[in-house]
Amino acid sequence: MILINGKKADQISARDRGLHYGDGLFETIAVIEGEAVFWERHLQRLEKGCQRLSLPFPDPALLQREAQSLIKNEPRAVLKLIISRGEGGRGYAYPEPTRSTRLLMPYLWPDYPIQNWRQGVQVRFCDTRLARQPQLAGLKHLNRLEQVLARNEWRDANIAEGLMCDENGNVIEGTLSNLFMLHNGVLHTPDLSQCGVAGIMRERILELAHRQGIRIEIDNITKAQLLAADEVFLSNSLIGLWPVNSLQGRNFKIGNITRSLQNLINQDYPLIHV
């Protein structure tokens, strides 16, 4: 069942600016035992995104009630939340008044193999680049053609994720995940001020690492630096943390810091059941 502006529906207005321009934002939220994990963080990010796009932010209490009605009996699921700028005429100017559309869609929990957490995943570099656009950087907006093109560069089911670079050759993120590497005990993750999505789980991992006293560097990472890393891992709200065991023929060990962060995530977020 999908809820669109609070009503059960399978369809959305053909005049919605989400369709015409990708004029909106989304969140992908893990549901565990009827609870939307990190709900508050997702809503905060969404609200900030709405501010940056001058998009009316719906009443959070209303969103929570609607989410609860969809997920309360779900042991495991995914909740996707879309906020678009609603219906509009032809043309880019904001409609007056703007009534945003809110769409809540539950999905089945993805059946990722348990080995992805335990033995790590194989990843590749994509040729599709992320364009530098500071006005949209960090946002989880509905303009996702770059990810669509990148994800469809490979069909090999053994490859769990593809990494995308910006036009300068800095590795920024995966098609659906953020990227971390450990080098001499320092945790590095790419700067997202020019492109990329600032993930909820990325933020959580940075908090956990900071509490563990791990030194953190948020900066540019070249392909060569990534290939020379001691440990590499990926994160998002559904996978939590996946170690990377192989990238373009280079093998990585799964070290203590990766495992300890994975265990910490697992405490408030029992994704793995290892």
Added chain:
Amino acid sequence: MILINGKKADQISARDRGLHYGDGLFETIAVIEGEAVFWERHLQRLEKGCQRLSLPFPDPALLQREAQSLIKNEPRAVLKLIISRGEGGRGYAYPEPTRSTRLLMPYLWPDYPIQNWRQGVQVRFCDTRLARQPQLAGLKHLNRLEQVLARNEWRDANIAEGLMCDENGNVIEGTLSNLFMLHNGVLHTPDLSQCGVAGIMRERILELAHRQGIRIEIDNITKAQLLAADEVFLSNSLIGLWPVNSLQGRNFKIGNITRSLQNLINQDYPLIHV
């Protein structure tokens, strides 16, 4: 009346990838006396775009029949055609099989003032930049957040259009139009290999100028070069050609070449009724 996959409808599936990712393309077509102007050109561009995005291209005869059924009695209208990658599950991988969605929507003819053609328009520079993304450059795709942000930088109804630069400061296009300038009798229009939309009317103007023996340069244009131009004009499929009379305080005359191109467009495309 809207046609979605050949059926009268006001709504589209909430699972459509056009909504979730902007995974699709569109055309905006002028309708004059029941005819879609430059229909063949629009369809050729759409087909090329579909090839670049690996998007199934619908049967052109079917599209034409559907378009005709919508517009045949319209003296003046706009036909918007959207092709998306259709319904999909969560995730960027192409659905297997992919069934594209085709959406045909008529709109009222916009009531642009006749002075826009006769006396020209006032335009401004936008702060929002166009990101450099050669894989999407030229395409009229559904990822249009940059245009949305740029168009909403101004409210002054006297300003007809905003010009957008790439991150290097080259002027690329307007939010809804292509850009031309004349300098010492040479017609310049920005290179669109890194960003921008390759408009049907831009193509037509280049053809007409070539036939007139006007020298054409497709290259980078800086703000300073544009401000030093002899004549400046804008084009798209609905406006045809609008001379620019003023840009950021600089006034431009409307010269012979601009007027002759405008008259040539008007011959197969009677937009102006001057």
